[in-house]
Amino acid sequence: MEKAKGKSSDLLEKVVALAKRRGFVYPGSEIYGGFAGFYDWGPLGNELLWNIEQAWWRAVVQNRDDVVGIRAATLMNPKAWEASGHVKGFSDPMVECKKCHHSFRSDEEMKTCPECGGKEFAKPKQFNLMFKTHVGAAEGSESVAYLRPETAGGIFVNFRNVAATNRLKIPFGIAQIGLAWRNEINPRDFVFRTREFKQMELEYFVRPGEDEEKFKEWVKERFAWYRSIGLTNVRKREQEKKERAHYSKATTDIEYEFPFGWQEIEGIANRGDFDLSAHAKASGADLTYFDEGAKERYLPYVIEPSAGVERIALALMCEAYTEDGERVVMKFHPRIAPVKAAVFPLLANKPDLVKLARKIYEELKAHSPQLSVAWDDRGNIGKRYLSQDEVGTPFCITVDFDSLENDEVTIRDRDTTKQERVKIDELRGYFTTKLKLTTS
Numbered sequence: 440m441e442k443a444k445g446k447s448s449d450l451l452e453k454v455v456a457l458a459k460r461r462g463f464v465y466p467g468s469e470i471y472g473g474f475a476g477f478y479d480w481g482p483l484g485n486e487l488l489w490n491i492e493q494a495w496w497r498a499v500v501q502n503r504d505d506v507v508g509i510r511a512a513t514l515m516n517p518k519a520w521e522a523s524g525h526v527k528g529f530s531d532p533m534v535e536c537k538k539c540h541h542s543f544r545s546d547e548e549m550k551t552c553p554e555c556g557g558k559e560f561a562k563p564k565q566f567n568l569m570f571k572t573h574v575g576a577a578e579g580s581e582s583v584a585y586l587r588p589e590t591a592g593g594i595f596v597n598f599r600n601v602a603a604t605n606r607l608k609i610p611f612g613i614a615q616i617g618l619a620w621r622n623e624i625n626p627r628d629f630v631f632r633t634r635e636f637k638q639m640e641l642e643y644f645v646r647p648g649e650d651e652e653k654f655k656e657w658v659k660e661r662f663a664w665y666r667s668i669g670l671t672n673v674r675k676r677e678q679e680k681k682e683r684a685h686y687s688k689a690t691t692d693i694e695y696e697f698p699f700g701w702q703e704i705e706g707i708a709n710r711g712d713f714d715l716s717a718h719a720k721a722s723g724a725d726l727t728y729f730d731e732g733a734k735e736r737y738l739p740y741v742i743e744p745s746a747g748v749e750r751i752a753l754a755l756m757c758e759a760y761t762e763d764g765e766r767v768v769m770k771f772h773p774r775i776a777p778v779k780a781a782v783f784p785l786l787a788n789k790p791d792l793v794k795l796a797r798k799i800y801e802e803l804k805a806h807s808p809q810l811s812v813a814w815d816d817r818g819n820i821g822k823r824y825l826s827q828d829e830v831g832t833p834f835c836i837t838v839d840f841d842s843l844e845n846d847e848v849t850i851r852d853r854d855t856t857k858q859e860r861v862k863i864d865e866l867r868g869y870f871t872t873k874l875k876l877t878t879s
C-alpha cells in the first residue's frame with residue numbers, strides 16, 4: 440500500500456480536490472469568485488471540526504478536575520486590546536511591490552516580487568492584523584471595536600469572575616473554543632492561514648515558581664493528545680529567545696509536517712504574569728489571588744496552550760490521505776472520522792432488507808451522540824465502499840438475505856477491507872470497542 444508521504448509535492452492539491460469533491464471544504468463565497476482567506480466548511484468538514492473540538496474539550500476540560508470552560512463575547516471593550524498590547528503591536532511587517540502593488544508579509548528582506556518579478560519595493564511598514572468594526576449607530580473613532588484576534592483576552596478579563604464563582608484553587612485553568620479573526624497579509628496554503636478561524640485556548644494559572652514544571656507538563660500532555668487523535672508526523676520545537684514575545688519565559692511549538700514543510704499547529708507559552716498584570720493596570724481591577732495554602736497573595740503566572748481547529752483539520756486530512764491502487768482512503772482515527780459507520784441494505788428494492796437496515800441505522804444513531812452514521816442504498820456495494828473509504832468511514836455494515844434468517848450483518852473494515860459477520864444485538868458493543876470512543 441502506498442502511503443502519500445508528507446513531502447509528496449501534489450499531496451496538498453489532492454487533499455484540496457477531495458475536500459471540495461466530498462464536501463469537506465469549499466472556497467468562501469465561491470459563486471462570487473471567492474473571498475481570499477475565507478473558507479466554508481461543508482457537512483463532512485463540519486463533522487471533522489466538531490470531532491476535533493470535542494476531543495480537545497474532553498481532554499482539556501471534562502476529563503480534568505482543575506479546568507473549567509467559558510464562552511466569552513467575541514467583541515470586547517477596545518480598552519482590553521489596548522491593555523494587551525494588540526492595538527499597538529499585533530502587526531506583521533509588510534512590503535509593497537512598486538510595480539504590481541501587491542503587498543507581502545516580509546519577515547526577511549524581499550528581493551524579488553513573487554507576483555510579477557519586480558525588484559523595487561516601498562519602505563516596509565507594520566500592518567496591524569486586527570479587523571476593525573463599529574459598535575452602535577455612530578461611526579466615529581469613539582465607536583471603533585476590534586474583532587478578537589485570539590480568544591485568550593476573553594479569559595483574562597474573566598479571571599476574577601470565574602475564580603470567585605467556582606471556588607477554584609490554584610493551579611487551575613480556564614478554557615475556551617471560539618472564533619478569531621486576523622487580517623492576514625497573505626492568507627495561504629488552503630486552510631492553514633486564513634482570516635477567520637477557530638482557536639482552542641487554555642489559560643492555566645499557577646503560583647509563580649511552579650510555572651516551569653507546569654509548562655513542561657502541558658507540553659507533554661498536549662503532544663500526547665495529537666497522538667491520541669491519530670497524528671504521527673508531529674514534533675516539538677522550542678522557540679529560541681529571539682523568536683519569543685518579550686514577556687514569554689518559554690514557548691514550545693507543536694509542529695506538523697505539512698506538504699509545504701514543518702509548521703506550527705499549536706503554541707504552548709509560559710507567559711508569566713504579563714496578561715493579568717497588564718489588565719490589572721489598565722482596568723484598575725485587583726486581579727491578585729489569595730493562596731490559602733501558601734498564605735500569600737500574588738498575581739498568578741499563566742501557561743497558555745493555544746491551537747487552531749482548522750489547522751489541525753488540515754493536518755489530519757494530509758495525514759489521512761492514502762492511495763491504495765484505485766482506492767483513495769482517508770485513514771482518519773475513528774474518534775475523528777466524520778462518519779463512524781455506514782449502513783447499507785444489499786439491494787435497495789427489497790423492502791425486507793431496507794426495513795431491517797433502517798432499523799439498525801436508527802438504533803446506531805440513537806446509541807450515542809458521538810456516532811454519526813450514514814445511510815447509503817445507491818449503486819452496488821463496491822461503489823458504496825469506495826465512496827465511504829474516500830471520506831474515511833471506518834466501518835460499513837451490510838444487511839443481506841442471510842441477515843433476515845440469522846440476525847447477523849457483514850461489517851467491512853476500511854483499512855484492511857476484511858469482512859466479518861456480527862450479531863445485530865452485539866453491534867453497539869462492537870462499535871464502542873472498535874471506535875475507541877472511550878479513550879481520552
Ligand code: ATP
Pocket residue numbers: 589621623630631632633634635636638703704705706745746747748749750751
Ligand atoms: P503564525 O506565526 O503562523 O502567524 P502565530 O504564532 O501568530 O501563528 P498564535 O497566535 O500562537 O499563532 O495562534 C495559536 C494557533 O492559532 C496557531 O498555532 C494556529 O493553529 C492558529 N492560527 C493562528 N493564526 C491562524 C490563521 N491565520 N489561520 C488559521 N489558524 C491560525
